Amino acid sequence: MLERLENLSALYANPHRFMNLAARLHAPLWLTAVGALGFGLFMVSGVPDDYQQGATVRIMFVHVPAAWMALFAYSFIFFASIVAVVLRHPLGYLAARAAAPVGAVFTLVALVTGAFWGQPMWGTWWVWDARLTSVLVLLFIYLGYIALWEAIDDYGRAARATSILAVVGFVNVPIVKFSVDWWNTLHQPASVSRFARPALHADFLYPLLVMGVAFLLLFLAITLTRLQMEVLRQRLRVRQSEG
Amino acid sequence: MSDWRILQALFARELRLVLRGGHLMPVLAFVFICVMLMPFGLGPELSLLQRLAPGLLWVIMLMAVLLSLDRMFQADFEDGGLDQLILLPVALEGAVMAKLCAHFVGILFPVLATMPLAGLLLNIRPDTVVPMLATLLAGAPALVMLGAIGAALAVGVRRAGLLTVLIVTPLYVPVIVFGAGALARSLAAPGTLDVAALGMLGLISAASIFLAPPAIAAALRAGIR
Amino acid sequence: MVKTEYFSDAYTEFPAAAMSQGQLSLRVENLACVRGLRVVFADLSFMLAGGGVLHVSGANGAGKTSLLRLICGLLAPAAGTISLSDGAPLATQCHYLGHADGLKNTLTPRETIFYENRFWTSQEPRAAEDLLSLAGLRKQADQRVSSLSAGQRRRLALTRLLAAPRRLWLLDEPYTALDAAGRELVNTLIRRQAEAGGLVVLAAHEPVPLADQHLELGT
Numbered sequence: 001m002l003e004r005l006e007n008l009s010a011l012y013a014n015p016h017r018f019m020n021l022a023a024r025l026h027a028p029l030w031l032t033a034v035g036a037l038g039f040g041l042f043m044v045s046g047v048p049d050d051y052q053q054g055a056t057v058r059i060m061f062v063h064v065p066a067a068w069m070a071l072f073a074y075s076f077i078f079f080a081s082i083v084a085v086v087l088r089h090p091l092g093y094l095a096a097r098a099a100a101p102v103g104a105v106f107t108l109v110a111l112v113t114g115a116f117w118g119q120p121m122w123g124t125w126w127v128w129d130a131r132l133t134s135v136l137v138l139l140f141i142y143l144g145y146i147a148l149w150e151a152i153d154d155y156g157r158a159a160r161a162t163s164i165l166a167v168v169g170f171v172n173v174p175i176v177k178f179s180v181d182w183w184n185t186l187h188q189p190a191s192v193s194r195f196a197r198p199a200l201h202a203d204f205l206y207p208l209l210v211m212g213v214a215f216l217l218l219f220l221a222i223t224l225t226r227l228q229m230e231v232l233r234q235r236l237r238v239r240q241s242e243g
Numbered sequence: 244m245s246d247w248r249i250l251q252a253l254f255a256r257e258l259r260l261v262l263r264g265g266h267l268m269p270v271l272a273f274v275f276i277c278v279m280l281m282p283f284g285l286g287p288e289l290s291l292l293q294r295l296a297p298g299l300l301w302v303i304m305l306m307a308v309l310l311s312l313d314r315m316f317q318a319d320f321e322d323g324g325l326d327q328l329i330l331l332p333v334a335l336e337g338a339v340m341a342k343l344c345a346h347f348v349g350i351l352f353p354v355l356a357t358m359p360l361a362g363l364l365l366n367i368r369p370d371t372v373v374p375m376l377a378t379l380l381a382g383a384p385a386l387v388m389l390g391a392i393g394a395a396l397a398v399g400v401r402r403a404g405l406l407t408v409l410i411v412t413p414l415y416v417p418v419i420v421f422g423a424g425a426l427a428r429s430l431a432a433p434g435t436l437d438v439a440a441l442g443m444l445g446l447i448s449a450a451s452i453f454l455a456p457p458a459i460a461a462a463l464r465a466g467i468r
Numbered sequence: 469m470v471k472t473e474y475f476s477d478a479y480t481e482f483p484a485a486a487m488s489q490g491q492l493s494l495r496v497e498n499l500a501c502v503r504g505l506r507v508v509f510a511d512l513s514f515m516l517a518g519g520g521v522l523h524v525s526g527a528n529g530a531g532k533t534s535l536l537r538l539i540c541g542l543l544a545p546a547a548g549t550i551s552l553s554d555g556a557p558l559a560t561q562c563h564y565l566g567h568a569d570g571l572k573n574t575l576t577p578r579e580t581i582f583y584e585n586r587f588w589t590s591q592e593p594r595a596a597e598d599l600l601s602l603a604g605l606r607k608q609a610d611q612r613v614s615s616l617s618a619g620q621r622r623r624l625a626l627t628r629l630l631a632a633p634r635r636l637w638l639l640d641e642p643y644t645a646l647d648a649a650g651r652e653l654v655n656t657l658i659r660r661q662a663e664a665g666g667l668v669v670l671a672a673h674e675p676v677p678l679a680d681q682h683l684e685l686g687t
Binding site (some may be wrong): 156176 | 392396401409416427428458
């Protein structure tokens with residue numbers, strides 16, 4: 001029976017090669033991520049206060065990269081699902097599943113920091129401006145994706161269903177962005193962009209880019225760790241169901 | 244096309260099932276309960292209700308469709324009809340379209356027909372009624388198709404209702420943005436609507452009619468395993 | 469009481485056109501079935517020649533239903549192949565009668581047969597009357613299916629097999645809830661299908677004397 005299990009292991013992503021590679025990448029990736037984050041935060045602390053927004057402009061250095069990562073993570077989920085379905089590599093399903101909560105957290109961070117950033121300017125904690133609203137919808141897209149994984153008991157069915165949802169959601173994201181932008185201009189014809197960014201000269205650009213890279217490395221490190229965890233959990237479940 | 248007769252028969256049966264299944268009553272009841280509760284929540288001031296009416300009706304319509312999604316594939320899943328639907332000698336996408344057309348005719352049409360009356364209760368401007376119906380009609384196919392994606396993904400799952408709503412809501416955002424948005428300037432320029440927005444809405448509906456069926460079919464196939 | 473002479477009237481036009489006498493066979497090779505994370509069975513191979521009736525038995529959970537669903541394509545195999553000797557795609561060649569019979573509670577038997585007759589072929593549909601008599605549902609023809617007994621529902625579900633000729637029949641526990649007359653109906657249908665060169669795979673707990681091949685799952 002065990003031999004047959006190994007033969008069918010392709011279905012369950014028992015990828016020795018990947019686990020070996022992941023084990024070797026694990027520590028260097030985390031070290032680089034934390035290092036980059038530290039360096040980025042150091043650069044941010046050296047940024048001069050914005051003449052309009054004061055010190056709170058520093059929140060931008062967390063908010064903007066978090067928003068980038070929120071979008072990047074969903075693209076990651078999309079491509080992982082494509083790899084799983086089209087290239088028939090079952091690791092893709094697990095990778096998408098691993099990345100989803102990470103992406104959701106980045107989205108939440110973007111929302112919360114966005115609220116904190118805007119509060120001194122607007123006087124309220126939330127406005128329905130184009131960017132925040134789009135990010136809120138993105139959060140719901142993540143929640144729906146995660147909920148679908150959790151709701152379906154059968155792994156094969158969950159994997160297939162969530163990959164369909166990933167593709168549908170991916171197509172939907174630009175449409176939502178476009179529609180929310182339009183909606184925003186509709187109801188505030190003379191609005192000044194609420195998130196008027198300070199002019200992106202070198203003082204602001206470099207720290208932003210460094211923070212962006214740091215967040216990317218952080219995303220990859222966390223996702224890699226979660227993916228290793230998913231593979232192990234899968235192995236455990238298979239053994240349990242056989243026992 | 245010899246498949247056409249099969250699809251016609253399927254549409255006829257599904258329509259009969261929708262009409263006999265009592266799916267319409269809860270949806271209509273929901274619409275009118277919402278309409279009745281609005282003045283209690285917002286105050287009976289007529290000018291306020293008038294300003295809000297088109298948008299409120301859009302949200303109510305959207306939620307009514309969400310309500311109807313629950314039973315869309317559930318009965319078929321439970322009684323084995325889903326297996327038979329997949330095994331039919333026509334493409335599953337076609338069979339799904341026949342089923343969704345029956346859903347549209349059996350549930351959405353009646354709801355759309357009662358919208359003017361609902362609008363009356365909210366003191367909607369008479370010259371806004373036709374533009375509002377135009378936007379609802381243009382957006383209804385999108386609501387059904389996109390909703391069906393959610394219903395198909397969640398078929399047979401326990402507490403599928405909440406899951407379906409969660410999946411479908413981000414898909415509905417563009418629809419309601421353009422649907423209600425087309426009416427946004429109607430108070431300033433009475434009786435008109437934003438044709439560009441209406442066109443966008445129609446485009447979304449048309450695209451969903453072509454792109455949703457493969458996703459729905461794939462989701463249903465995954466669902467019966 | 470089922471009138472079997474009526475049945476022979478209804479059945480005559482069928483088989484000749486649709487079946488290839490004795491030529492057709494179903495071949496299953498190294499089939500593996502996985503449900504969830506559990507391997508239900510693996511390395512299953514058998515061949516069923518035209519005119520054959522295969523009885524699949526086994527304990528609950530051994531994979532009888534899964535095997536039938538694999539053959540008609542509702543379930544995808546984890547490994548192995550299933551094919552017909554002439555290479556025709558399986559989904560279009562079979563009738564599947566599962567545990568859940570696919571009947572709609574709010575329709576009447578007459579309506580059910582009316583629609584089934586139109587679903588499985590775009591040719592001229594059969595008359596509903598013969599099939600109603602066959603199923604012994606003449607009196608209940610216009611009552612809702614929800615008011616039928618379990619045995620009556622099963623007989624109604626069986627009429628789908630006659631809506632259009634199909635070379636392969638997949639029957640999951642067809643004898644459930646049936647009395648002696650009902651069982652005789654099932655056996656007659658199976659016998660006729662086999663005589664015409666068709667294939668029948670049925671899953672049943674009880675012994676099936678009609679079957680010429682036997683497959684025990686779960687051993």
